[in-house]
Amino acid sequence: MVNLTIDGKQVTVSKDATIYEAAKQAGIYIPVLCYAKKLLPYGACRVCLVEVEQMKGRLIPSCTTPVTEGMVVTTMSDEIRKVRKTVLEFLLVNHVVDCPVCDKGGECDLQELTYEYEVVTNRFEGEKFDLPTDEVNPLIERNMNRCVLCGKCVRVCDEIVGYGSYSFINRGFETKIATAFDRGLNCEFCGQCVSMCPVGAILPRPFKFKARPWQLKEVDTVCGYCGNGCTITLGTKDNEVQTIRFNDETGVNDGNLCIRGRFGYSYVNSADKLTSPMVRRDGQLVEASWDEAIQAVSDGFKAAGDSLGIISGARLTNEELFLLKNYSKALGTENLDHSGGECYKGVTEGLQETLGIKASTATFPQVEKCDAILSIRSDFYETHPVFGMVVNQAIRRNEAKLTVVADKLGKFTKLPNARTLLHKPALELNIINAICSVLLEEGLAKTDGLEGLDDLKKGLKKFTAKAVAKETGVDEEAIKQTARELAAAENAAILLAYGLPYTAYSKELGIAAANLSLLTGIAGRQGSGLYLCGEKANSQGAIDLGILPGAKGIGAQQMLDDASTGKLKALYMVGEDPIASYPNRGMVEKAMDNAFLVVQDLFLTETAAKADVVLPAVSFAEKDGTFTNAERRIQKVRKGIKSKGDAKSDFEILQLLLSAAGKDAPATTTDAFAALTAETSGYEGITLDMLGKQGYVWGTDILKPVTSKLVAVGGGEASKSKYQLLVGSALYHSGTVSTKAKGPNAVVSEAYIEVCREDAAELKLEEGDLLKLKAEGGELKAKVKVDRRLPQGVMFAPYHFSAMELNRVYTGQPVIAVEPVK
Amino acid sequence: MTETAEQVAEKTEEEIDLGPANKVIDKYLDMSGNLMPVLQGIQEEYGYIPEETVHLTAERLNVYASQIYGVLTFYAQFHLEPRGKYIIRVCMGTACHVKGAGRIGDTIKERLGIGHAETTEDLLFTAEYVACIGACGMAPVIMVNDATYGSITVQKTDEVIEKYKAMG
Numbered sequence: 001m002v003n004l005t006i007d008g009k010q011v012t013v014s015k016d017a018t019i020y021e022a023a024k025q026a027g028i029y030i031p032v033l034c035y036a037k038k039l040l041p042y043g044a045c046r047v048c049l050v051e052v053e054q055m056k057g058r059l060i061p062s063c064t065t066p067v068t069e070g071m072v073v074t075t076m077s078d079e080i081r082k083v084r085k086t087v088l089e090f091l092l093v094n095h096v097v098d099c100p101v102c103d104k105g106g107e108c109d110l111q112e113l114t115y116e117y118e119v120v121t122n123r124f125e126g127e128k129f130d131l132p133t134d135e136v137n138p139l140i141e142r143n144m145n146r147c148v149l150c151g152k153c154v155r156v157c158d159e160i161v162g163y164g165s166y167s168f169i170n171r172g173f174e175t176k177i178a179t180a181f182d183r184g185l186n187c188e189f190c191g192q193c194v195s196m197c198p199v200g201a202i203l204p205r206p207f208k209f210k211a212r213p214w215q216l217k218e219v220d221t222v223c224g225y226c227g228n229g230c231t232i233t234l235g236t237k238d239n240e241v242q243t244i245r246f247n248d249e250t251g252v253n254d255g256n257l258c259i260r261g262r263f264g265y266s267y268v269n270s271a272d273k274l275t276s277p278m279v280r281r282d283g284q285l286v287e288a289s290w291d292e293a294i295q296a297v298s299d300g301f302k303a304a305g306d307s308l309g310i311i312s313g314a315r316l317t318n319e320e321l322f323l324l325k326n327y328s329k330a331l332g333t334e335n336l337d338h339s340g341g342e343c344y345k346g347v348t349e350g351l352q353e354t355l356g357i358k359a360s361t362a363t364f365p366q367v368e369k370c371d372a373i374l375s376i377r378s379d380f381y382e383t384h385p386v387f388g389m390v391v392n393q394a395i396r397r398n399e400a401k402l403t404v405v406a407d408k409l410g411k412f413t414k415l416p417n418a419r420t421l422l423h424k425p426a427l428e429l430n431i432i433n434a435i436c437s438v439l440l441e442e443g444l445a446k447t448d449g450l451e452g453l454d455d456l457k458k459g460l461k462k463f464t465a466k467a468v469a470k471e472t473g474v475d476e477e478a479i480k481q482t483a484r485e486l487a488a489a490e491n492a493a494i495l496l497a498y499g500l501p502y503t504a505y506s507k508e509l510g511i512a513a514a515n516l517s518l519l520t521g522i523a524g525r526q527g528s529g530l531y532l533c534g535e536k537a538n539s540q541g542a543i544d545l546g547i548l549p550g551a552k553g554i555g556a557q558q559m560l561d562d563a564s565t566g567k568l569k570a571l572y573m574v575g576e577d578p579i580a581s582y583p584n585r586g587m588v589e590k591a592m593d594n595a596f597l598v599v600q601d602l603f604l605t606e607t608a609a610k611a612d613v614v615l616p617a618v619s620f621a622e623k624d625g626t627f628t629n630a631e632r633r634i635q636k637v638r639k640g641i642k643s644k645g646d647a648k649s650d651f652e653i654l655q656l657l658l659s660a661a662g663k664d665a666p667a668t669t670t671d672a673f674a675a676l677t678a679e680t681s682g683y684e685g686i687t688l689d690m691l692g693k694q695g696y697v698w699g700t701d702i703l704k705p706v707t708s709k710l711v712a713v714g715g716g717e718a719s720k721s722k723y724q725l726l727v728g729s730a731l732y733h734s735g736t737v738s739t740k741a742k743g744p745n746a747v748v749s750e751a752y753i754e755v756c757r758e759d760a761a762e763l764k765l766e767e768g769d770l771l772k773l774k775a776e777g778g779e780l781k782a783k784v785k786v787d788r789r790l791p792q793g794v795m796f797a798p799y800h801f802s803a804m805e806l807n808r809v810y811t812g813q814p815v816i817a818v819e820p821v822k
Numbered sequence: 823m824t825e826t827a828e829q830v831a832e833k834t835e836e837e838i839d840l841g842p843a844n845k846v847i848d849k850y851l852d853m854s855g856n857l858m859p860v861l862q863g864i865q866e867e868y869g870y871i872p873e874e875t876v877h878l879t880a881e882r883l884n885v886y887a888s889q890i891y892g893v894l895t896f897y898a899q900f901h902l903e904p905r906g907k908y909i910i911r912v913c914m915g916t917a918c919h920v921k922g923a924g925r926i927g928d929t930i931k932e933r934l935g936i937g938h939a940e941t942t943e944d945l946l947f948t949a950e951y952v953a954c955i956g957a958c959g960m961a962p963v964i965m966v967n968d969a970t971y972g973s974i975t976v977q978k979t980d981e982v983i984e985k986y987k988a989m990g
Contacts (some may be wrong), residue, residue: 158886165888169896180888180890181891
């Protein structure tokens with residue numbers, strides 16, 4: 001710690017703080033334009049100049065100068081005022097003062113400083129910029145005439161996002177921020193640059209002329225898309241979400257968001273949302289009252305008796321899931337499941353069998369301090385983009401070594417010094433096994449107190465680095481180096497994502513990752529962690545709350561299978577659209593046709609269109625409750641807008657259903673939270689008051705494994721087909737909900753088949769051509785996207801778009817053998 | 823119909839052989855701080871920096887294309903458009919200016935239709951007005967690639983242009 005004096009006030013701060021940070025901590029205000037908490041110090045704007053007694057004779061930029069013991073700082077004097085005012089005059093020489101039509105008006109740092117320093121006239125004259133506005137893309141508008149060259153957009157895109165859209169180009173007066181070849185912006189559209197821009201140079205286009213900042217009501221809540229659980233602040237007006245506001249004070253995301261979080265909100269305002277219950281009469285779905293609908297549901301379920309299955313999505317709040325669980329009990333069924341029922345088995349069965357827990361062992365911020373990181377299968381920059389940003393920072397700021405086990409390249413593989421173990425599809429398991437085998441062979445494994453070591457050794461016999469290298473196409477030495485790095489690291493992390501399109505070897509991968517975490521000592525060690533990250537906002541909550549088949553119950557796939565053959569008579573779908581997203585569409589459709597079907601959703605989805613009763617639900621922005629993210633952080637979801645029409649939250653709907661079943665339901669979500677914490681393992685004693693700005697992590701920052709059992713698992717099997725199709729999720733979308741949101745759709749609006757350049761040349765395909773693929777079980781067609789990230793022979797298709805009917809051929813297999821049709 | 827410079831540029835863009843660029847990158851791949859020598863090497867090979875080579879460099883050196891573009895536009899030495907086979911440097915330094923360098927520039931503009939930093943459509947000539955080239959004793963002076971032509975007049979300029987035109 002260092003002691004210094006700022007404006008006569010004694011301040012004690014850590015030795016790596018800057019003067020600006022020390023002042024901020026002491027509650028002393030220093031103006032800044034180019035400083036941002038999460039970016040490295042830069043010192044571009046010169047408005048934060050201060051006087052330092054020990055450095056007399058010049059003014060010192062407070063945002064780049066580290067504190068020293070005994071420093072005496074003055075943050076305001078006539079001299080400082082004069083210089084800051086001059087800096088502002090300089091900035092205003094070229095800056096176009098069009099505040100009346102600038103969306104930043106009212107929250108613009110330059111506007112506020114100009115006012116504060118009373119820059120009424122300007123002693124300098126110069127040419128105003130007259131650059132064209134970048135309006136090529138629908139999401140981010142860049143007006144470089146308003147730019148003050150603070151470089152925050154350049155830095156955030158590099159330091160955090162790792163995309164590198166921007167750079168300073170030209171020099172001297174001509175300097176400006178531009179993309180490569182000064183073209184329109186064409187990037188991931190995460191909008192980090194929008195949130196960083198201190199002026200109106202980079203703005204969200206969908207928000208243009210929608211509202212003045214001071215007219216917006218701000219509501220802090222949690223993003224409804226992926227399991228990262230970013231906190232977002234809704235800016236609402238006229239009972240609509242108008243924009244997502246920048247907020248780096250709450251949650252784990254430091255104000256970082258991806259395209260879905262920042263621009264994917266429009267579906268909550270959509271006019272296509274269901275506003276009234278519907279009941280099927282004479283073959284037609286017609287609007288009905290809630291009483292009629294609830295009656296129809298009750299009658300239908302009563303008729304089915306215990307021949308009933310309930311499948312939920314993982315975007316319901318904990319409170320709603322709690323009621324759903326109670327409702328399943330009321331109906332006397334243990335056929336309860338969520339998210340397709342397979343993908344999460346790495347957690348519920350894999351981790352359970354080995355570590356005796358069903359969750360990630362550590363929290364996201366700890367990853368930033370890791371020395372070695374192993375990412376398996378998913379490119380987190382695509383599945384959990386903001387977690388990807390944490391990994392990027394670990395690499396850039398702490399020189400962490402990243403190893404990526406993947407079947408295609410991605411942003412992770414491009415990070416500095418990343419090692420990619422690019423393997424043939426379906427062979428992730430073999431590589432993890434090989435890493436374990438190297439640890440044991442080279443005596444690097446920490447085997448004390450581990451059960452099942454002999455069995456594991458036996459099981460790993462055929463997974464020597466040499467054999468696996470040959471089988472997978474990965475360099476043998478790279479496998480060995482990865483093992484050595486993980487063993488040597490003081491803090492290390494193993495990451496594995498799961499989700500609907502990644503059902504193959506789910507349990508086995510969970511076990512293999514857990515084996516590795518035990519052999520390296522990562523599981524339960526302070527600073528290290530094993531992360532199994534769910535696809536949806538409340539995937540972890542669904543597991544914690546036990547939205548899983550009971551001992552006598554069956555899982556989602558079996559329910560659908562049984563319903564398709566008439567064995568199961570009724571199905572209740574809560575926030576799931578299995579026809580669009582579950583494997584084996586043909587079977588799912590048959591199930592929906594056969595069963596008495598109740599669908600509770602926001603939209604009239606393809607599944608809902610087949611329902612006997614449709615119950616209109618509301619989005620995350622219209623309800624109160626809690627989500628538990630992939631690192632076990634319970635955070636508050638807050639209602640920003642009122643629901644439209646007769647739609648109700650899943651909570652309210654389940655209250656009605658419970659009451660119709662003659663059961664009591666908690667009166668409020670607060671009561672429900674109290675009730676669920678009492679019954680949920682790990683949640684005991686947690687109250688809503690404990691969910692502060694950063695939420696509350698159940699099981700503490702490090703969740704210690706209950707058991708330490710190694711379990712041998714076999715390997716995957718590669719396909720011999722010349723062309724193979726991988727199914728997965730794409731950065732711009734999350735599940736199927738995002739396909740109803742304008743933002744993500746503006747960038748990627750339809751399905752595609754990604755093909756590498758070599759294959760494109762061989763098949764004589766160009767970007768945008770229609771490609772037809774023959775696969776077992778049917779045919780697929782979609783437009784071609786030519787990319788550089790796939791190995792030859794491997795193609796990729798995102799699973800979000802129902803129209804492609806990818807799930808006619810995707811039945812949960814690790815890789816689909818396909819054949820291009822001429 | 824004659825092709826415009828843009829069309830010519832587009833055509834060259836499409837037909838760019840990345841072999842030489844790859845060779846340059848191979849040479850410097852393991853060196854730290856390799857971006858400048860790579861870009862200089864590429865310019866040496868192609869006479870300018872074709873866009874495709876920027877993307878290639880970005881991919882192979884793992885540097886953002888935007889950053890490379892920033893470097894390319896910062897330094898006057900890099901050229902993003904194809905340049906003529908013959909670069910005519912017209913000295914505009916003080917001595918040359920006094921001795922009528924402006925007229926020499928005008929002559930070139932008249933004969934070839936190119937002003938400063940412009941290239942003829944046939945990609946034969948590029949004109950560049952430069953500050954002192956350090957041959958004030960021979961003012962006014964022009965250079966064509968590495969050859970220097972001193973005490974130049976309008977008539978001599980014509981002769982020089984014709985000579986290089988004839989060489990093709």
